[in-house]
Amino acid sequence: MVYDQAISKSILSLAGLTALQQSIMNLGMGILMVQGRINSFGVNVMAAFSSAVKIDTLAYSPVQDFGNAYFTFVAQNYGAQQADRIKQGNRQASWWILAFCLVISSLVVFWAKPLLALFSSDPEVI
Numbered sequence: 001m002v003y004d005q006a007i008s009k010s011i012l013s014l015a016g017l018t019a020l021q022q023s024i025m026n027l028g029m030g031i032l033m034v035q036g037r038i039n040s041f042g043v044n045v046m047a048a049f050s051s052a053v054k055i056d057t058l059a060y061s062p063v064q065d066f067g068n069a070y071f072t073f074v075a076q077n078y079g080a081q082q083a084d085r086i087k088q089g090n091r092q093a094s095w096w097i098l099a100f101c102l103v104i105s106s107l108v109v110f111w112a113k114p115l116l117a118l119f120s121s122d123p124e125v126i
Contacts, residue, residue, distance in 0.1 A: 014078075018071055022064075044124045051119035059104045066097050 031053055038049045070093045077085045108115065116126045 014075075015071075044122065047120055047122065047125045048116070051116050051125065054119060055108060055115050059108055062104070063097065063101060066093070066100065 035049070039046055070089070073089050073093075074086055077083075077089070113126055120126065
């Protein structure tokens with residue numbers, strides 16, 4: 001095994017931003033920063049925020065998995081030098097992800113109260 005700077009640069013340029021995004025999402029850094037501010041508003045706001053974060057996580061997880069699958073697809077085809085398959089896959093993945101996001105977003109918007117009620121029965125929290 002020998003360190004190759006060119007390969008390391010290529011990996012970093014292709015995967016660096018994705019790795020950073022995945023790290024931030026998986027560590028929950030954004031939510032942790034907001035949580036400190038939310039806590040100052042009291043118990044009901046804290047409970048409502050906690051419930052909303054759970055719903056957001058349930059809605060976002062499949063989208064994140066779409067992204068992971070797509071990154072794998074692109075990496076394999078990039079390695080095989082199949083740029084035409086990447087373009088075709090980009091179009092198909094974009095439509096599937098858009099359709100899925102529209103469905104999930106509609107469910108979250110139109111079923112907000114029933115979804116929140118799964119986590120709390122307190123009307124003030126909902």
